[in-house]
Amino acid sequence: MADFSTIASEFVKFYYQTFDTNRAALGGLYRDTSMLTFEQQPFLGSANILEKLQNLPFQKVEHRHDTIDAQPGPEEGSIIVMVTGALMVEGSDRPMSFTQVFQLRPEAGSYYVFNDIFRLVYPAA
Amino acid sequence: MADFSTIASEFVKFYYQTFDTNRAALGGLYRDTSMLTFEQQPFLGSANILEKLQNLPFQKVEHRHDTIDAQPGPEEGSIIVMVTGALMVEGSDRPMSFTQVFQLRPEAGSYYVFNDIFRLVYPAA
Numbered sequence: 001m002a003d004f005s006t007i008a009s010e011f012v013k014f015y016y017q018t019f020d021t022n023r024a025a026l027g028g029l030y031r032d033t034s035m036l037t038f039e040q041q042p043f044l045g046s047a048n049i050l051e052k053l054q055n056l057p058f059q060k061v062e063h064r065h066d067t068i069d070a071q072p073g074p075e076e077g078s079i080i081v082m083v084t085g086a087l088m089v090e091g092s093d094r095p096m097s098f099t100q101v102f103q104l105r106p107e108a109g110s111y112y113v114f115n116d117i118f119r120l121v122y123p124a125a
Numbered sequence: 126m127a128d129f130s131t132i133a134s135e136f137v138k139f140y141y142q143t144f145d146t147n148r149a150a151l152g153g154l155y156r157d158t159s160m161l162t163f164e165q166q167p168f169l170g171s172a173n174i175l176e177k178l179q180n181l182p183f184q185k186v187e188h189r190h191d192t193i194d195a196q197p198g199p200e201e202g203s204i205i206v207m208v209t210g211a212l213m214v215e216g217s218d219r220p221m222s223f224t225q226v227f228q229l230r231p232e233a234g235s236y237y238v239f240n241d242i243f244r245l246v247y248p249a250a
Contacts, residue, residue, distance in 0.1 A: 037194045069162045069242045075200045082226050082242045086249035095249035099224035101207050117194045117207045121246045124211035124220035
């Protein structure tokens, strides 16, 4: 089995690629107990999470991930991943900084997203 | 017992207040199994973590936390907390954006930091 940091990198690459090209497929990464906090709004369960992600006020978006940090979580096999990056939204020429944290839980030789927190980051001053 | 979001807010307030006024006391928040990833550098255990935090290249710093998001972790009683904010370092007049994630684990009616990941966030463009 790959180490946690390789798994984290592969997950992040897959997640944003899927987000940017086939958002509906993200639903398969979540379960009924999964949580998303998106800009302070909480969502529980894959159906609600997918609905939120599909109804964001932009249809075309491109994520760039600049940093990926990972650590094993307290639960055996779980992995916590923090990403910083930028997103380019259709119709805007200014990338926006974001940060996102995932906690991945092992399931049947793969992983699903248990925790997901997303925030845009505005310039400090 | 307070709910996870209240605990998260109180922890964040306490953490940065302690960081900014009495950094040595942060050691008590970590255990031997705790992990810190600080700007990509990994540290394991309270002694190594405290040494890193005490030897940052600034003695005086002020953290401002702008957003705090929390979710229960997969492990019973654990809490994942994501912070975005700014830090003002002595000798610089420009605040720097940062993001930090903590995973808190319950212990004897209180909590300690199991996961800690810190990154400065640079403007996207």
